[in-house]
Amino acid sequence: MKREPRGAAHRYLSAALVGGIGVVTGAVHTYHFITDGPNSLLATISGIILPLCLSLAMAGSGWWLVRSNITDKQVTRIVSWSTMGAVVFIISGLLIIQYQQAQGVMMSDRVFILIDSATGGMAIGFAFGLYATRIKRRTLQLDRYQRRLEQERDRFVALLDNLPDPVIQYEHVDGTPTIRAVNPAFDRVFDADGATVDGIQISEVVVPPNQERAAIDLDTDLHSDKTLQHEIRLKTSAGIRDFQLIVIPPAVATTDGTGHIIATDVTENKQHVRRLEVLNRVLRHDLRNHAGVIIGNADLLIDKLSETTRAETIRDTANKLVELGDTVQQIEHALDRNNETTETVSLPEVLDECVRRARNEYPEADIRTEIPSNENMAVWANDQIDLVFDNVIENAIEHNDATTPTVTITITSTHTFTTVEIADNGPGLPDRERQVLQEGTETQLKHSLGLGLWLISWIVVDSGGDVAFEDNDPHGSIVSIDLPKADSKTAETVNKRSASSTRFVSE
Known part of the structure; x- marks a missing residue:
C-alpha cells in the first residue's frame, strides 16, 4: 500500500510514541525490580512482571503499527485510544493515592504505581482502539458490500423491466412451482397483472386448458437441478403461441429458493x-x-x-x-439441424479427392496443390465440406476465360485455424455476387445468379469457420476458407448457429 510522505511520517511518529513508551516503562520496571524489588511473589508478579510484560507488548505493538497494512488514519485512532487509556489510568491512580492519603495511609513507590497504571491503561486503550478500528473497518466493508448488492439488485431489476421477453420468478411452495414476481413484458404478453398472479401456480396462468401433458412436462423442468430449454405452447393475450423457455431452477439461480423462466416467442420463426x-x-x-x-x-x-x-x-x-x-x-x-452435421475431417484427404474429381472432369485445367506434409491437418467441419471445395474449384474453372484455366490450392495453419486458399486466373467474382453475399440477403432487383456461393458460405459458417473472397493479382479471385483445427479449443467452443461471417476484400 503506497503512503503519502506526510502520512508515513505521522504513522512512524505515532508508532514511535507507543513503542517508545513501552520501552521506557519496561526499563523503569526492570530498574525497579533490580533496585527495590517487592518482598512477596504476589507483589512481584502484580507490580513488576505483569507491567513489564505489558511494556514489552506495547514496544512490539509500535513495531507492528509500522509494518501492518492498516491505514494511517487507523494508526492515529489506535494511538489516540492508547494515550487516552494511559491518561485515564494515571488520573485514576492519582485519585486512589489522594484518597489513601486522606485516610492516613501513606503509599510508597507512588511514581512506580502511576507508571504501572499508565502501562496498563495504554495496553487496554491499545486493545480497545484496535478492536474499535477493526469493527469500524468491518462496518465500512459491510456498507460497501451492501451498496454493491443494492446496485446489482437495481441493475438486475432494470434488466428484467426492460427485457422484451416475459420473465417469471418462481419458488416451490409445498412442491408446487408458484409465481413470485413477473416483469412488465409478462404483463403485456399474457395480459396479466403481476400483483394478481403472485402466489398462483405457473401452469394455471400460462398453460392452455386441457393441456395436462404440457403442464406435467413444464412442472418436471421447473423441478430440475440444471438449466434447461423447453419448447411449449402457451396461452397469451394474442391467443396460443409457441415459446422457447429457458428454465433456471432454484438449485442453479439463487440461494433464496427462487428460480427464473425466460420465455421467447418463436411462433413466427417456427411458422417460417x-x-x-x-x-x-x-x-x-x-x-x-x-x-x-x-x-x-x-x-x-x-x-x-x-x-x-x-x-x-x-x-x-x-x-x-x-x-x-x-x-x-x-x-x-x-444444414440439417435435426442431425449432428459436424465432425473431424482430414483436410488433405478431402482436398485430394476433390482435386482428383476436378482433374477427371476438367482435363484441360492446370490444378496445383501446395499442402504441407509435416503438419496436423485435421479440422472440425461440416460433413459436406467437400461440396465447398468442389464448388469453388468448379467455379474457378468453368467461369475462367484464360487459355489454360489455372487453379492453385494452398494450406496454411495458425494455432487454432487452418486456412485453405484457392486462387484462379479467371475474370474474378462479379461485383453483383459480392454485394449480395456481403449483405447476406436477396431482393427481386439484387440477387445471386445461383446457389453455389450461398452453399459455400453456409457450410463454412456452419463449420464454425470463415470464408473471404479477394481479388487475385494480376487478375482472378482468391477464396480463403478458415476452418477450426480439430485439436484446438476453437473446435470445442465454436458456435455453429452464428450468423454468416463472410468477408470481402477488394484491391
Missing part, C-alpha cells in the same frame, strides 16, 4: 421454418418431375427434328433445373 420445409419439398419434387417431362420430350424432338438447336436448349435448361434441385437438396442435408 414449416413453410420453407413444405415449399422446399414441393419445389424439389415438382421441379424434378416436370424437368424430367421436359427432358424426355426434348429428347424426342431432337430425334425427329432436323434443326435441333432449340430442342437442345430446352433440354439443357431442364438439366440445369434438375441440378438446381440437387443443389437445394445438398444444402438441406448439409
